[in-house]
Amino acid sequence: MCQSKITRKVIITNSEGLHARAATLVAEMVRRFEARVKLAKDCEGVEGTDVLQILSLGAAQGEQLMLEATGEDAERVLDALIDLFASNFAENGENSEEAENQP
């Protein structure tokens, strides 16, 4: 039986881009759901559970990614990822990595 694929676009608003901490948060988020997720920049799709592959996108602020999910939690994982991107990968309501560099 074919599983339907859901796709969403997201624009990176985080000034650091999809850096190591952001990529790790994305991978951790995807692992919580029963879904297979791919992230693509241009035509290049990578596994959403793999921090190393996510980092290889080098996705910077202002760039657009296509998120693609299949599986039982496809809708929910994409909702969660959209929220994560929109929060600029904040933890506890502030972007910890940027906050630590404030004077």
Next chain:
Amino acid sequence: MKFADFISREAIRADLAAVDKEGTIREMVQALLDAGNVDAQEFESIVKAILKREELGSTGIGRGVAVPHTKHPSVDRLVGTVAVSREGVDFASLDGETAQLFFLLISPPDRPGEHLRALENISRKVHDDAFRRFLKQAKNVEDIQQLLDEADNNQFG
């Protein structure tokens, strides 16, 4: 961005002595100090900043690779180094594996683009199984330097 643009060749270490995360970071920052890439009076501040970053979340990105890093005002350009641990170090990586290959980065606070491009380059190259294998098997600093040069010439990834 190529490895040649940010890796300090003199600070490369082929056989890390450290057995834990903090020791690894200290040894690599010491290597950068010995190579003249960071100031002695900034050593502790840099190590502390990298360790603080690790507290936010491990930089063990999987496949035996870790990318400890920090921004620091004492550097005016991105500087980094590579080190290999034969035994592997527990870096609390997401995939549960120990880390054997380390790319440590220190970047100026106001240039996130450079840092991201360095991470992109590192992750693309280490995604190549052969590159990782050869790096883990490197016998000395010259081997590692040669591998980085070959990677910059697109022979990997």
